[in-house]
Amino acid sequence: MNIFVGNLAWGVDDVVLKETFEAHGAVDSARVVHDRETGRSRGFGFVEMPNSDEGQSAIEALEGKDVMGRPIRCNESEQREKRRSF
Numbered sequence: 001m002n003i004f005v006g007n008l009a010w011g012v013d014d015v016v017l018k019e020t021f022e023a024h025g026a027v028d029s030a031r032v033v034h035d036r037e038t039g040r041s042r043g044f045g046f047v048e049m050p051n052s053d054e055g056q057s058a059i060e061a062l063e064g065k066d067v068m069g070r071p072i073r074c075n076e077s078e079q080r081e082k083r084r085s086f
Helices: 014-022 052-062
Strands: 002-006 029-034 041-048 073-076
Touching: 002 052, 014 029, 014 041, 014 052, 052 073
Parallel strands: none
Antiparallel strands: 002 041, 002 073, 029 041
């Protein structure tokens, strides 16, 4: 299950994000998205959990939870359409 996590504080990195979700099950990966030019966090990230039941449990438990001073937003990530190049 791929989970979108929004409203992240600037200080949240991949490790903090992973540890936050590991309390609710196994985590394959956790990645905070950064701006290409500045390298600064864009305030959101993605967490991959192999078990969808654990993923759903994590979403329910962490939605609105305070992480480093900000209430995070969690929901199952939707597949993005593949961009076409011309």
